[in-house]
Amino acid sequence: xxxxxxxxxxxxxxxxxxxxxxxxxxxxxxxxxxxxxxxxxxxxxxxxxxxxxxxxxxxxxxxxxxxxxxxxxxxxxxxxxxxxxxxxxxxxxxxxxxxxxxxxxxxxxxxxxxxxxxxxxxxxxxxxxxxxxxxxxxxxxxxxxxxxxxxxxxxxxxxxxxxxxxxxxxxxxxxxxxxxxxxxxxxxxxxxxxxxxxxxxxxxxxxxxxxxxxxxxxxxxxxxxxxxxxx
Amino acid sequence: xxxxxxxxxxxxxxxxxxxxxxxxxxxxxxxxxxxxxxxxxxxxxxxxxxxxxxxxxxxxxxxxxxxxxxxxxxxxxxxxxxxxxxxxxxxxxxxxxxxxxxxxxxxxxxxxxxxxxxxxxxxxxx
Numbered sequence: 001x002x003x004x005x006x007x008x009x010x011x012x013x014x015x016x017x018x019x020x021x022x023x024x025x026x027x028x029x030x031x032x033x034x035x036x037x038x039x040x041x042x043x044x045x046x047x048x049x050x051x052x053x054x055x056x057x058x059x060x061x062x063x064x065x066x067x068x069x070x071x072x073x074x075x076x077x078x079x080x081x082x083x084x085x086x087x088x089x090x091x092x093x094x095x096x097x098x099x100x101x102x103x104x105x106x107x108x109x110x111x112x113x114x115x116x117x118x119x120x121x122x123x124x125x126x127x128x129x130x131x132x133x134x135x136x137x138x139x140x141x142x143x144x145x146x147x148x149x150x151x152x153x154x155x156x157x158x159x160x161x162x163x164x165x166x167x168x169x170x171x172x173x174x175x176x177x178x179x180x181x182x183x184x185x186x187x188x189x190x191x192x193x194x195x196x197x198x199x200x201x202x203x204x205x206x207x208x209x210x211x212x213x214x215x216x217x218x219x220x221x222x223x224x225x226x227x228x229x230x231x
Numbered sequence: 232x233x234x235x236x237x238x239x240x241x242x243x244x245x246x247x248x249x250x251x252x253x254x255x256x257x258x259x260x261x262x263x264x265x266x267x268x269x270x271x272x273x274x275x276x277x278x279x280x281x282x283x284x285x286x287x288x289x290x291x292x293x294x295x296x297x298x299x300x301x302x303x304x305x306x307x308x309x310x311x312x313x314x315x316x317x318x319x320x321x322x323x324x325x326x327x328x329x330x331x332x333x334x335x336x337x338x339x340x341x342x343x344x345x346x347x348x349x350x351x352x353x354x355x356x357x
Binding site: 011015016018019035036037040041044045048049055056058059062065066068069070071072073074075076077078079080081082084090092093094096097098100101102104105108109112113116118122126137148151152153155156157160161164165168169172174175176178179180182183184186187190191194197210212215216 | 245248249251252255266267268269270272273274276277280281287290291293294295297298300301302303304305306307308309310311312313314323325326327329330331332333334335336337338339340341342343344345346348349350
């Protein structure tokens with residue numbers, strides 16, 4: 001009991017420590033490639049390796065963060081509610097934008113996995129990677145993928161969009177507030193919605209609605225596609 | 232003193248949010264559906280807010296705090312990669328270019344399509 005409490009305390013402490021260092025670094029040098037999530041994770045991995053803490057022990061000790069993550073998803077209802085009138089006005093744009101983006105991502109992953117002859121298990125782990133984490137895990141295990149690989153790729157995809165996304169949107173001449181939020185929410189879900197919120201309220205609301213729409217779209221369409229492909 | 236009350240409010244509101252999460256997981260388990268409990272909880276909360284059964288001020292502070300902390304909450308999941316380094320040997324390396332190119336495609340197409348539709352809408356209004 002005492003050791004368990006100690007583990008939890010230690011895990012929470014080193015996580016917070018890495019987060020605050022990552023955040024400080026980002027505040028001092030606000031560059032997209034210094035995103036706090038990425039720097040803190042690298043720092044934490046180094047800390048775990050140095051202190052010889054087993055990866056599984058750390059995952060057990062940090063369960064509280066996963067619980068809070070679930071609650072954060074529930075709380076996305078609030079920005080959604082606050083921006084409802086705006087969203088109702090743009091619903092066509094949202095649905096078409098999200099479905100095109102998500103659909104293309106799905107096709108691209110399936111085609112590339114086929115071309116590169118990845119095995120079914122890896123393909124199944126990759127397919128749900130652009131949905132929000134909890135849904136991705138469910139879809140992946142239903143398709144017979146490895147859930148931890150999925151977790152990793154959801155986050156890698158989100159990091160790629162966080163690091164390159166804002167620049168790419170600028171290059172492509174996408175200036176519309178809602179289009180920026182929508183693109184980030186579709187590609188990086190929670191983290192994208194969070195990033196768009198730093199642009200402004202409208203971008204943030206678009207980001208969280210895009211995340212929800214793409215999650216609902218994928219959790220309905222992926223099982224159907226999987227059945228069709230098996231035929 | 233005001234600070235203490237503020238923290239109290241946030242904790243209380245997070246407890247309210249956890250009730251929605253719990254109900255969401257129960258519904259998911261009971262009906263055996265693929266949509267995760269947290270999303271069901273979110274939809275429930277949204278429904279109650281829309282129908283004015285719940286005042287948004289009861290949850291807005293807790294929600295704001297949790298959303299602000301999102302990057303922190305993601306760190307443990309990201310760190311889980313330690314156990315899976317071996318996946319990236321051999322053909323597994325290909326996973327990176329696949330993830331990179333497909334993610335960039337998603338951003339570009341979602342952004343371009345919605346900006347195009349937005350412009351068309353503006354023109355129609357003129």
